Amino acid sequence: xxxxxxxxxxxxxxxxxxxxxxxxxxxxxxxxxxxxxxxxxxxxxxxxxxxxxxxxxxxxxxxxxxxxxxxxxxxxxxxxxxxxxxxxx
Amino acid sequence: xxxxxxxxxxxxxxxxxxxxxxxxxxxxxxxxxxxxxxxxxxxxxxxxxxxxxxxxxxxxxxxxxxxxxxxxxxxxxxxxxxxxxxxxxxxxxxxxxxxxxxxxxxxxxxxxxxxxxxxxxxxxxxxxxxxxxxxxxxxxxxxxxxxxxxxxxxxxxxxxxxxxxxxxxxxxxxxxxxxxxxxxxxxxxxxxxxxxxxxxxxxxxxxxxxxxxxxxxxxxxxxxxxxxxxxxxxxxxxxxxxxxxxxxxxxxxxxxxxxxxxxxxxxxxxxxxxxxxxxxxxxxxxxxxxxxxxxxxxxxxxxxxxxxxxxxxxxxxxxxxxxxxxxxxxxxxxxxxxxxxxxxxxxxxxxxxxxxxxx
Numbered sequence: 001x002x003x004x005x006x007x008x009x010x011x012x013x014x015x016x017x018x019x020x021x022x023x024x025x026x027x028x029x030x031x032x033x034x035x036x037x038x039x040x041x042x043x044x045x046x047x048x049x050x051x052x053x054x055x056x057x058x059x060x061x062x063x064x065x066x067x068x069x070x071x072x073x074x075x076x077x078x079x080x081x082x083x084x085x086x087x088x089x
Numbered sequence: 090x091x092x093x094x095x096x097x098x099x100x101x102x103x104x105x106x107x108x109x110x111x112x113x114x115x116x117x118x119x120x121x122x123x124x125x126x127x128x129x130x131x132x133x134x135x136x137x138x139x140x141x142x143x144x145x146x147x148x149x150x151x152x153x154x155x156x157x158x159x160x161x162x163x164x165x166x167x168x169x170x171x172x173x174x175x176x177x178x179x180x181x182x183x184x185x186x187x188x189x190x191x192x193x194x195x196x197x198x199x200x201x202x203x204x205x206x207x208x209x210x211x212x213x214x215x216x217x218x219x220x221x222x223x224x225x226x227x228x229x230x231x232x233x234x235x236x237x238x239x240x241x242x243x244x245x246x247x248x249x250x251x252x253x254x255x256x257x258x259x260x261x262x263x264x265x266x267x268x269x270x271x272x273x274x275x276x277x278x279x280x281x282x283x284x285x286x287x288x289x290x291x292x293x294x295x296x297x298x299x300x301x302x303x304x305x306x307x308x309x310x311x312x313x314x315x316x317x318x319x320x321x322x323x324x325x326x327x328x329x330x331x332x333x334x335x336x337x338x339x340x341x342x343x344x345x346x347x348x349x350x351x352x353x354x355x356x357x358x359x360x361x362x363x364x365x366x367x368x369x370x371x372x373x374x375x376x377x378x379x380x381x382x383x384x385x386x387x388x389x390x391x392x393x394x395x396x397x398x399x400x401x402x403x404x405x406x407x408x409x410x411x412x413x414x415x416x417x418x419x420x421x422x423x424x425x426x427x428x429x430x431x432x433x434x435x436x437x438x439x440x441x442x443x444x445x446x447x448x
Contacts, residue, residue: 049206
């Protein structure tokens with residue numbers, strides 16, 4: 001129910017943003033984040049037709065700062081999954 | 090970066106699994122109170138990555154699951170009127186009422202339409218001026234602001250045949266009641282999108298009054314593992330507090346505009362939750378200023394007496410006291426295609442999550 005999806009803003013007309021969600025496009029209302037100065041290219045979180053928050057790129061990157069460190073481990077796990085033909089995670 | 094795949098990084102999940110194992114000594118139970126978390130945890134098999142010291146339990150985090158049969162019965166009664174079109178999120182359509190469902194009523198000819206947004210329901214109202222278009226407003230703090238925004242917009246546009254039947258609820262009273270009732274938990278995985286709206290303030294009472302931590306979490310496996318790690322650390326250090334793991338979305342103060350819209354349109358009322366009973370100030374009712382948009386106020390119907398299903402332990406599951414597999418109906422008489430209780434109907438109910446991923 002509280003499912004919300006990150007979507008990229010492609011176009012803004014008035015308080016409606018045309019967003020890309022996966023492979024499709026959706027018109028979301030910006031009424032709930034009208035104070036956020038949303039621009040084309042930003043990512044927003046969409047819930048029941050409304051953008052409820054703009055995603056914070058800096059914070060997103062910080063959570064993932066150790067991402068690179070796991071590259072080798074990921075490649076190893078991908079190979080193991082392929083060899084065993086089953087998912088590890 | 091698309092803000093999804095990165096947070097499914099296997100290496101990071103493994104890393105946190107190792108870190109959690111390293112620091113965990115106490116036997117603890119952590120409760121998630123968001124249906125989205127329930128789904129993710131089962132889908133990605135996270136319980137199997139955790140040491141035996143840590144147990145995850147699901148709480149009352151699925152709005153469809155905690156809603157009363159009486160609510161469905163009243164919606165069914167509205168749908169039987171010739172002058173009403175019901176608009177609803179898909180989540181509710183198959184939820185059993187006492188003797189019927191919205192799906193059955195639709196099959197018998199009632200005008201019931203599934204919408205993704207209240208804005209779609211308002212378009213239907215605009216095109217059907219002679220009918221009363223009733224939108225079933227269900228959901229926690231994440232969803233309630235869109236209902237508020239819709240009602241305000243309806244008033245501005247003088248869309249007078251549009252009404253909302255509110256079952257909106259707020260999370261904190263349920264979280265506190267569970268602790269008051271002595272449900273055995275040691276920390277909360279806080280709901281990420283509820284908190285996007287409310288901010289972290291609504292949980293401050295929990296560490297203060299109950300000495301228990303809350304970590305507001307995202308929904309991908311890396312998010313959840315990191316949140317569990319943060320909770321374990323709090324518990325091991327005996328330092329309960331409210332923390333935000335989901336910082337890319339949740340601001341400490343939340344979404345102020347959404348909060349203002351909630352205040353503008355709704356007022357609190359005591360509301361009934363499956364498994365928990367009536368909780369003080371836990372429901373959102375449309376206030377006097379907007380009462381001409383309140384279906385309960387504006388459309389009179391006779392509602393059939395409520396009948397609860399026999400053998401269903403949905404209520405205990407929602408309190409984290411039982412698991413879906415403890416129910417005699419689970420997987421036999423109760424399945425997603427032929428559900429008895431709401432926890433099996435909803436795509437984020439604990440029973441459906443267990444049925445799909447952990448049977």
